[in-house]
Amino acid sequence: MSLAESWDRYAAGNKPRRAVNAKGDTTWLNWTQYADHGPNESVLGPVAGRRVLKLGSGSGDNLAHLVTLGATGLGVDLAPTREKVARERWGNLPGLEFRTAEATAFLRGTDETFDVVLSIFGAVWFVDPDTLLPLIRSRLTRGGILAFSHLPPGGEGPKPAGAGLRHDRTPHEWERILTRHGFSDVRASLIDPPEGRAVGTMLVRALVA
Numbered sequence: 001m002s003l004a005e006s007w008d009r010y011a012a013g014n015k016p017r018r019a020v021n022a023k024g025d026t027t028w029l030n031w032t033q034y035a036d037h038g039p040n041e042s043v044l045g046p047v048a049g050r051r052v053l054k055l056g057s058g059s060g061d062n063l064a065h066l067v068t069l070g071a072t073g074l075g076v077d078l079a080p081t082r083e084k085v086a087r088e089r090w091g092n093l094p095g096l097e098f099r100t101a102e103a104t105a106f107l108r109g110t111d112e113t114f115d116v117v118l119s120i121f122g123a124v125w126f127v128d129p130d131t132l133l134p135l136i137r138s139r140l141t142r143g144g145i146l147a148f149s150h151l152p153p154g155g156e157g158p159k160p161a162g163a164g165l166r167h168d169r170t171p172h173e174w175e176r177i178l179t180r181h182g183f184s185d186v187r188a189s190l191i192d193p194p195e196g197r198a199v200g201t202m203l204v205r206a207l208v209a
């Protein structure tokens with residue numbers, strides 16, 4: 001089975017996100033695996049007027065939220081059904097596009113630059129950082145932000161058959177790796193889980209000086 005088929009099969013088991021969150025919002029950004037939990041898009045600073053690339057954009061919900069705040073967005077996901085689902089959900093939103101592509105192939109082939117690169121349980125978790133980070137850095141504008149989240153090391157989480165390694169790292173390891181790849185002001189931390197749940201969420205943010 002190809003990587004794309006593997007992720008398509010994984011996605012077929014996912015429930016779509018609710019239409020409205022606990023606050024009554026129809027779009028929102030969620031960094032964690034829990035509903036109505038964790039920080040919001042303020043982690044990124046103001047996004048209006050900024051060009052955002054999401055690597056592993058899934059059904060596009062998080063990216064769509066940033067576009068409603070005035071960003072323009074491009075979601076890249078290697079699973080073809082994800083592009084279809086994301087277009088069906090968000091195709092009417094001006095300034096938002098989706099494309100089927102593997103993250104490293106996309107980054108190698110584009111000459112576009114981005115102010116923000118995002119991955120929420122997405123490609124940054126599944127591609128060797130020594131391959132992916134230089135590519136991301138080369139496509140980020142000066143002052144640009146890379147931000148991503150995934151489970152802490154040892155968590156169960158998604159690992160579809162054939163999807164290869166998951167690159168679990170501790171906050172300290174991410175700080176070292178990102179600094180080694182020329183990122184600055186690296187902040188990596190664990191978001192505590194909600195009450196009654198055991199597993200938190202890794203949240204990492206780094207800048208290109």
Ligand SMILES: C[S@@+](CC[C@H](N)C(=O)[O-])C[C@H]1O[C@@H](n2cnc3c(N)ncnc32)[C@H](O)[C@@H]1O
Nearest residue numbers: 007056058077078079102103120121122123126
């Ligand atoms: C666990 S899902 C998370 C989806 C989405 N970020 C969300 O929060 O709903 C991981 C997504 O990353 C995509 N993905 C994994 N590896 C990728 C890669 N190398 N390039 C592009 N997309 C990738 C998968 O197809 C899948 O849609």
